[in-house]
Amino acid sequence: MCSHPTPLSPSPAHRHPVAAHPEQGWTLLCDGSIVFDDSGELHPDGSVVPPCRVPAQRLAPAA
Numbered sequence: 194m195c196s197h198p199t200p201l202s203p204s205p206a207h208r209h210p211v212a213a214h215p216e217q218g219w220t221l222l223c224d225g226s227i228v229f230d231d232s233g234e235l236h237p238d239g240s241v242v243p244p245c246r247v248p249a250q251r252l253a254p255a256a
Contacts, residue, residue, distance in 0.1 A: 208222040208223055208226065209222065209223050210223075211223050215230070224237070225237035229244065231244040231246075232244045
């Protein structure tokens, strides 16, 4: 794992991928966090960042 000024830096610029599995929808970052394609995150301390979901009625219909 990388050493950063603050653990779990809020800026993704300070965290870089060490393993990516796009076919499974997740990426392991250097600080031990797992970022999912739906924008959710799982941190090494067990904390979770829920995915940002857009309500279906706000989605534009496919052309």
